[in-house]
Amino acid sequence: MTGSEAPPVITIRGLVNRFGEQTIHDGLDLDVYRGEILGVVGGSGTGKSVLMRSIIGLQQPQAGSITVFDQSMLDAEPGDPDLLAVQKRWGILFQNGALFSTLTVSENVQVPLREYYPDMPAHLREEIASYKILMTGLPDNAGPKYPSELSGGMKKRAGLARALALDPALLFLDEPTAGLDPIGAAAFDEQTRELQQTLGLTVFLITHDLDTLHAICDRVAVLADRKVIAVGTIEELLALDHPWIQEYFNGPRGRMLHGHAASAGKAPA
C-alpha cells in the first residue's frame, strides 16, 4: 500500500476495548505513516472516537499495544517525561473545538506555549498566537473574543489554531467538517491540506464526510466488525468486495462524488 516506505508514526497492534459487555475493538491493528493524511471511517458506534481516545491516552484499552513516535502509550503515567515529550509533538482538535470557555481565543492558543515553555517572552507568545490564528483562516478580530461569541466553524478553526500552537508533527482531527456548511467544510479541507503540506504534518482524521475523504486523504482506514477491515487509497478500497465499503463509497452519495471526480479527469484522492 502507498506510503509504507515512510516510518510509522503511530503503530497499533491487537487493540481491545471493552465497555462492560460491549466489545468495541477486538484485535485492531493500524499503522499511520509519517507525512500522510489518514482518514478513519466507519458506521456510527464502530469506535472511531474510542480509537482516537485510546491513541491519545484518554481511554485505557483492555489489551494491545499503541506506540506513538516509538513511545509506548499504555504504560506511561500522566506527567511521565517520555509521555510529555510525545504530547509536545501532537495537536488535537476535538469535535466541538473544546476551547477553554473562560479564556479568549488568543489565550487559548497560548495555553500550550505557556505550559511547555514558561520562559518564552510574553510578546513572542502573543505574536505566535497571532500568526497561528490568522493561519487557520480566522479573521483578525477573533483574538480577543471568547468561545461563546464564535460560530461553530470559527470554534473549530480556533481549536485547530490551539492544536497547531506547538508546531506539532502529528495532528488528530475528530470530525473537523461536521456541522459546517459545504463551503466552510471545503475551505477547512483545503486549509488542512495546505497546512499539512507546508508543515509536513501527519494527520489522523476521523470523518463521515465523503468530500473530505476524496479531497484530502492519502489513505482511508475502514472500521467495521471491531477491527480495521481495510486500509488503502479509495481506489484500492473500491476494488475490495466488502458490503459495507461498497455501500459506503457506492451508495447514492458516494457514487455522485467519485463519478464527478472521474469526469473532472483527476484521481479522487
Added chain:
Amino acid sequence: MTQAADLIERDDATGRTVILSGNLSLAHLGDLPQRIDAIDSAASIDLAGIDHIDTIGAWIVHRLAARTQAQVVGANEDANRLLDVVARNDQAIDTRPQPLHPISRVLDQIGAATKLSGTTLIGMLGFLGATVISLGHLIRHPGSIRINAIVQRLEVVGVSALGIIGLMSFLVGIVIAQQGSVQLQQFGMEVLTVNLVGRLTFRELGVLMTAIMVAGRSGSAFAAQLGTMQLNEEVDAMRTIGVQPMEALVMPRILAAVIMMPLLGFYASIVAIIGGGFLCAVSLDIPPVTFVQRLREVVPITDLYVGLVKAPVFGLIIGISGCFQGLQVRGNAEEVGLRTTAAVVQAIFLVIVIDAIFAVFFTWIGWT
C-alpha cells in the same frame, strides 16, 4: 540527534551577517529568541547552516528580518515556504478585549446589574402570571392534568428528601436545645428550653430550613433539567407537537413543590422537636412525657398554622424560580450552570424576604 539552535554574528564590508545554525524548532530554541531580540542591526541573515526549522523558528527569523531590514540568504525550500507562510500572516492580534475606562466600567456594571434585576423581576412576574393562567386552564379542564408527571415529581421532591431533611432537622433541634439550655441555665430557667424548641421550630426554623433544603435539592434540579431540555431543543420540539411546556413541564414541578413543602415542613418541625426532646432528656433530665406535656401548654396551635401557611408559598417561590431560570437558558452548557446557581440563590433570598414579611403580618393579626 540534532543540535540546539545557535547564532554567530560576523561583521564584514557589506555589514553584519547573522549566521543561524542547528535546529530552529520550538523545542530546541532555548534562549535564542532573547539573543535575537538583542541584535540591533543586521544586513543579512544566513540560514544555510540550519538543519530543521518550524513556523516558530521561521517567525523569529521573519521578525528579525523585518525589524533590521536584513536579507535572508541560504534558506532551503522548507525554510522559504515557512517564511512565506508566517510573512503572509504577520499581523498583531489582541489577546484580550480592549479594557474600558475604570469609571465607564463601573457604570457599565451598575447598568448591566440594574437591567438584569429589572428584566428578571418582570420575567418572574410574567412567569407567575403564566403559571396562574395555566392553573386556571387545569382547573377548567381537569382531564389535562398530568397525574403521572405530578406523582413522579412528588416522589422526587418529597419522598426522596425525607432522609436528608429528617437528619438535618433532628440536628437543628438538638443544636437549638443545647445552645438555648446553656444560656437559660444562667437564669436557672432551663425548663424554658421546651418553649424555645417548640415555638421556634413550628413558627420558623422547621419550614425555613426545609425551604432552603428543597431549594438546594429540587429548585436546582428543576433549573438544570429544564435548562438542559431547553438546550437540546426538547422544549421547542414539545411546542411544535402541541404540548404546552407550561402544562407538561412547569406545572407538575410547581405543584409538587407547593404540595410537598407543607408536608415536609411539618415533618421537619416534628423531627426537630424530637431532636430537642432527645437533648432535654439526655442532658437536662426532662423526661419525654414532661417534655410533651409542657410542649402542649406553651406552644399555641397558631404556631403550627403560621408554619403551614408559609410553607406552600415557599414551595411556589422555589418552583417558580427553578422553572423560570431553567427556561431562560440560551446558548451553551455554561449557561445551565449559571442559571441553576441563580435559581437557588434567588429562591433562598425570596424565601427569606417573604418570611420576614410573614413575621410582620402574623404579629399584626395577633398570632404571636
